[in-house]
Amino acid sequence: xxxxxxDQVTDEIVGKIGTPNxxxxxxxxxxxxxxxxxxxxxxxxxxxxxxxxxxxGVQKAQISKLESNxxxxxxxxxxxxxxxxxxKVKFQIELxxxxx
Numbered sequence: 001x002x003x004x005x006x007d008q009v010t011d012e013i014v015g016k017i018g019t020p021n022x023x024x025x026x027x028x029x030x031x032x033x034x035x036x037x038x039x040x041x042x043x044x045x046x047x048x049x050x051x052x053x054x055x056x057g058v059q060k061a062q063i064s065k066l067e068s069n070x071x072x073x074x075x076x077x078x079x080x081x082x083x084x085x086x087x088k089v090k091f092q093i094e095l096x097x098x099x100x
Contacts, residue, residue: 028071034078035070041085042067055084 004012015021042052042063049063056077066073066081082089 031069031071035067038063038070038081038085039067041082041087045085047085052081052084056080 010022011017014025042049047055048060049067050060053060053063057080058077063081066077070078079089
């Protein structure tokens with residue numbers, strides 16, 4: 001029986017790193033992770049979606065939407081949410097293939 005690494009399977013099914021399909025997959029995965037982090041942290045802080053929404057000035061429905069799909073959110077809103085959740089926010093930016 002032949003075994004495969006996760007990277008090999010991902011390359012085969014989703015596409016190799018740098019391809020449009022892989023970039024979209026990685027983006028969607030990151031947005032899903034952010035939404036899950038918001039939901040888990042909100043629950044740990046014993047806040048309802050409505051309470052979190054009031055803290056940052058949005059409706060409960062917007063918090064629900066954010067937790068299920070963070071893809072259409074502004075950086076400003078993310079910072080407001082994580083600040084309201086008393087979470088430390090760090091951003092990491094990687095720029096590859098830069099030519100000067």
